[in-house]
Amino acid sequence: MNHYDFRVVEEKWQRYWEEHGFYQIEEDASKPKYYCLEMFPYPSGRLHMGHVRNYAIGDVVARYHTMRGYNVLHPMGWDAFGLPAENAAIQRNIHPSEWTRHNIEYMRTQLKRMGLSYDWRREVTSCLPDYYRWTQWLFLQMYHNGLAYKKAAAVNWCPSCNTVLANEQVVNDACERCGTVVERRELEQWFFRITKYADRLLDNLDKLDGWPEKVKIMQANWIGRSEGAEILFPVKGFDEHLAVFTTRPDTIFGATYMVLAPEHPLVDKLISGTPNEGAIRSFIAQVAAQDEMDRTAEHTEKLGMFTGGYCINPATKEEIPVWIGNYVLMGYGTGAIMAVPAHDQRDLDFARKYGLKVRVVIQPDGDLDGETMVEAYTGPGRLVNSGQFDGLPSEEAIEAITKFLEGQGLGRFQVNYRLRDWLISRQRYWGAPIPIVYCEQCGTVPVPEEMLPVYLPMDVAFKPTGQSPLVEADEFVHTECPRCGGKAKRETDTMDTFVCSSWYFLRYADPHNESLPFAKEKVDYWMPVDQYIGGVEHAILHLMYARFFQMVMSDLGLVTVDEPFQNLLTQGMVLKGGIKMSKSKGNIVDPDHIINEYGADTARVFVLFASPPEKELEWSDEGVEGAYRFLNRVWRLVNAYADQLGETEELDVNRLTKQERDLWRTVNLAIKKVTEDVEERFNFNTAISSIMELTNALYLYKEGSGEVNRALLAAALEKLLLLLAPFAPHITDELWSRLGRTESIHLQKWPDYDEAALQVEEITVVIQVNGRVRDRLVVPVDVAEDELKERALALPRVQEFVDGKQVVKVILVPGKLVNIVVK
RNA sequence: GCCGGAGUGGGGGAACGGCAGACCCGGGGGACUUAAAAUCCCCUGCUCGCAAGGGCGUGCGGGUUCGAAUCCCGCCUCCGGCACCA
Numbered sequence: 088m089n090h091y092d093f094r095v096v097e098e099k100w101q102r103y104w105e106e107h108g109f110y111q112i113e114e115d116a117s118k119p120k121y122y123c124l125e126m127f128p129y130p131s132g133r134l135h136m137g138h139v140r141n142y143a144i145g146d147v148v149a150r151y152h153t154m155r156g157y158n159v160l161h162p163m164g165w166d167a168f169g170l171p172a173e174n175a176a177i178q179r180n181i182h183p184s185e186w187t188r189h190n191i192e193y194m195r196t197q198l199k200r201m202g203l204s205y206d207w208r209r210e211v212t213s214c215l216p217d218y219y220r221w222t223q224w225l226f227l228q229m230y231h232n233g234l235a236y237k238k239a240a241a242v243n244w245c246p247s248c249n250t251v252l253a254n255e256q257v258v259n260d261a262c263e264r265c266g267t268v269v270e271r272r273e274l275e276q277w278f279f280r281i282t283k284y285a286d287r288l289l290d291n292l293d294k295l296d297g298w299p300e301k302v303k304i305m306q307a308n309w310i311g312r313s314e315g316a317e318i319l320f321p322v323k324g325f326d327e328h329l330a331v332f333t334t335r336p337d338t339i340f341g342a343t344y345m346v347l348a349p350e351h352p353l354v355d356k357l358i359s360g361t362p363n364e365g366a367i368r369s370f371i372a373q374v375a376a377q378d379e380m381d382r383t384a385e386h387t388e389k390l391g392m393f394t395g396g397y398c399i400n401p402a403t404k405e406e407i408p409v410w411i412g413n414y415v416l417m418g419y420g421t422g423a424i425m426a427v428p429a430h431d432q433r434d435l436d437f438a439r440k441y442g443l444k445v446r447v448v449i450q451p452d453g454d455l456d457g458e459t460m461v462e463a464y465t466g467p468g469r470l471v472n473s474g475q476f477d478g479l480p481s482e483e484a485i486e487a488i489t490k491f492l493e494g495q496g497l498g499r500f501q502v503n504y505r506l507r508d509w510l511i512s513r514q515r516y517w518g519a520p521i522p523i524v525y526c527e528q529c530g531t532v533p534v535p536e537e538m539l540p541v542y543l544p545m546d547v548a549f550k551p552t553g554q555s556p557l558v559e560a561d562e563f564v565h566t567e568c569p570r571c572g573g574k575a576k577r578e579t580d581t582m583d584t585f586v587c588s589s590w591y592f593l594r595y596a597d598p599h600n601e602s603l604p605f606a607k608e609k610v611d612y613w614m615p616v617d618q619y620i621g622g623v624e625h626a627i628l629h630l631m632y633a634r635f636f637q638m639v640m641s642d643l644g645l646v647t648v649d650e651p652f653q654n655l656l657t658q659g660m661v662l663k664g665g666i667k668m669s670k671s672k673g674n675i676v677d678p679d680h681i682i683n684e685y686g687a688d689t690a691r692v693f694v695l696f697a698s699p700p701e702k703e704l705e706w707s708d709e710g711v712e713g714a715y716r717f718l719n720r721v722w723r724l725v726n727a728y729a730d731q732l733g734e735t736e737e738l739d740v741n742r743l744t745k746q747e748r749d750l751w752r753t754v755n756l757a758i759k760k761v762t763e764d765v766e767e768r769f770n771f772n773t774a775i776s777s778i779m780e781l782t783n784a785l786y787l788y789k790e791g792s793g794e795v796n797r798a799l800l801a802a803a804l805e806k807l808l809l810l811l812a813p814f815a816p817h818i819t820d821e822l823w824s825r826l827g828r829t830e831s832i833h834l835q836k837w838p839d840y841d842e843a844a845l846q847v848e849e850i851t852v853v854i855q856v857n858g859r860v861r862d863r864l865v866v867p868v869d870v871a872e873d874e875l876k877e878r879a880l881a882l883p884r885v886q887e888f889v890d891g892k893q894v895v896k897v898i899l900v901p902g903k904l905v906n907i908v909v910k
Numbered sequence: 911g912c913c914g915g916a917g918u919g920g921g922g923g924a925a926c927g928g929c930a931g932a933c934c935c936g937g938g939g940g941a942c943u944u945a946a947a948a949u950c951c952c953c954u955g956c957u958c959g960c961a962a963g964g965g966c967g968u969g970c971g972g973g974u975u976c977g978a979a980u981c982c983c984g985c986c987u988c989c990g991g992c993a994c995c996a
Contacts, residue, residue, distance in 0.1 A: 315996085775934090
């Protein structure tokens with residue numbers, strides 16, 4: 088027997104699988120399909136442990152389902168556009184495409200060394216024209232269906248770099264590159280109309296039974312649907328109305344003032360030419376600056392100023408003052424509120440600070456006093472001070488008052504969302520160009536589909552100005568209008584990389600299609616993804632954008648299903664020393680190092696064994712050692728018998744000794760446990776522990792004094808390897824062949840357990856007195872209840888505790904325990 | 911502040927309301943060895959006890975139950991998400 092040389096074993100089998108096209112998959116109507124997908128990585132340079140964990144989990148799921156007889160699609164690709172490539176270009180004078188290609192090549196070899204069962208023929212790379220061509224094509228579908236539009240939006244602007252920054256690039260209100268304080272600026276930007284799908288994105292969550300509740304809640308909160316009313320307040324002295332959104336129209340009689348966001352368009356009209364105009368404008372400028380300051384601060388002080396204008400409360404007909412306040416946001420609702428200080432804490436704080444009127448209109452049991460109250464009452468109650476609505480419960484008043492206002496043309500039911508439209512414009516080079524040209528004659532013109540792709544030019548200059556090199560790429564910018572042939576300029580913004588990752592899972596179904604992003608029938612065969620696996624950090628954005636795309640495509644008839652991911656598994660982070668592994672913390676463990684020292688099988692077994700997938704994983708070098716020891720133990724065990732088990736007779740379970748039956752039961756228990764753990768719960772850690780227990784039992788049997796039953800041993804070792812195969816694919820294939828099997832273990836069927844083998848003749852029953860374990864009894868499984876009770880009561884240890892007391896009752900849990908309750 | 915999740919031995923982690931701590935690591939002991947490593951076997955929550963055995967133990971305080979790590983109520987701590995959302 089030679090020792091476990093994982094290098095030789097892993098190389099050998101990786102080559103064997105590749106040469107024999109093991110993981111190359113086609114549609115096959117004769118088998119049930121299973122689409123197993125892990126989130127594709129950004130090619131940052133090398134794999135990190137989070138990737139190893141993610142892909143190890145996915146590979147177990149894929150291999151298990153293959154053994155279960157499914158036709159398994161298990162692809163991999165690259166989310167290859169993104170900012171780091173541009174930074175590398177500037178810092179190291181290497182072209183983003185070159186840098187990215189290089190990283191992909193290296194990371195691909197890393198993935199291959201992990202022994203993952205990908206169909207590499209289906210690899211997709213989002214930065215290549217044969218992929219982004221279809222990203223652009225999908226943009227055009229959005230555009231033609233009114234789902235892509237352009238509008239001015241406030242963005243983070245760095246005056247020194249002359250460019251827009253993504254939120255992530257703004258650190259403490261300063262540009263992350265040059266440290267200049269960031270401004271807000273209005274720029275024309277492209278958007279996808281995701282808000283049109285807000286309700287469907289929300290409602291469909293109920294259908295997603297296979298998603299973690301946590302993720303669904305996060306998405307629901309992000310969408311932030313709230314029901315209420317839009318109410319129009321006539322503006323005194325102007326022929327117009329101020330619209331507000333409120334979830335509490337029942338409190339309108341308590342609206343004693345209005346507050347506008349500083350950016351609200353009405354502000355200008357109200358203050359123009361008034362004596363206070365200058366003061367107010369400087370206040371607004373101050374708020375605009377402060378607004379950017381710390382949005383994250385706990386409770387920023389509420390600041391405001393009276394505009395001098397008034398509105399008419401449509402319920403009370405009173406004139407109420409219109410204020411500007413920093414606590415009202417232009418980005419939500421209408422950018423204006425009716426302030427009901429008695430029933431909203433923020434309004435109350437504001438009213439107290441500026442001495443505004445507080446009127447109680449909802450009265451719960453106690454009695455609130457508008458003069459003295461310090462805490463707003465936001466609960467339900469009966470209406471007071473509300474004219475004809477007095478006495479009505481607030482829940483009913485919501486509807487009644489909204490209808491009342493509606494009758495006057497001053498209100499209506501309205502649903503509001505926190506969700507904003509998706510801003511997809513990036514003033515970046517390394518992204519998919521937005522296929523739009525601006526013609527001097529025709530205006531905004533979409534590039535016709537047959538002219539795609541709009542190639543990203545390669546010969547551009549990278550300067551540390553922060554400005555996209557596309558802007559100065561004259562050959563790219565200056566073009567002909569596809570409609571009139573006249574002079575035109577190309578859009579120089581590229582698309583957010585989340586656009587690329589919103590449909591890649593569909594391209595895997597038909598990765599080389601040159602006339603369409605994918606053939607519908609192929610996508611229809613594979614979709615939806617049966618199991619999607621990735622980091623929880625994508626719980627909101629990526630997963631919501633992908634759902635949105637899928638819905639749009641299903642509405643356009645490009646696909647049939649409208650939810651892309653049937654089941655979702657969000658894996659936890661990889662920690663070391665209790666904190667997330669990161670370069671800046673200096674606590675990185677390099678996967679290459681582990682694979683070089685211990686091999687891919689060990690790395691896989693360790694990350695799967697150390698923690699359940701959804702939880703965080705604490706890295707442990709000793710733990711890796713343990714996983715390695717375990718595989719060595721399996722190696723020695725199988726090799727010890729490999730030569731002798733070549734031709735054994737069939738296992739006859741009816742002729743086993745007691746000890747042998749116990750071993751056979753352990754085998755079958757392991758099959759049951761591993762199957763359930765993998766299939767139902769993804770508890771790979773406990774699955775592996777069962778395999779370890781089986782290994783331990785086999786060692787004890789081997790080391791025992793008796794003659795070994797070769798047929799039993801052969802069967803047990805086979806099952807052991809089959810169970811371990813999805814976790815440690817190389818060593819199991821090697822050992823499988825050493826057991827004399829000529830066909831790879833990965834082509835075998837997943838083992839079934841034998842129900843009969845699980846049966847026992849005797850069981851140990853726990854005997855409790857008042858819920859505390861006092862003794863145990865070994866009894867036949869079919870023991871009569873009365874007899875069990877009698878025997879339990881007769882036990883001397885039980886008698887000690889029962890003596891002199893009265894037996895109140897005896898609880899009997901069949902097969903488990905007897906609890907004698909005494910007083 | 912709001913919404914999630916988690917607190918179990920020295921560490922990672924197991925436990926359909928029914929033997930708390932499977933399995934792995936660490937620690938201790940034994941076997942093998944001239945010796946060490948590797949390997950194989952045994953022990954390993956705390957505490958009292960020579961032992962048999964007892965008591966205490968799942969963040970804290972209550973409760974439900976014959977029986978609670980698990981269910982309910984009230985707290986504390988940590989992690990994640992959202993954050994003046996009208």
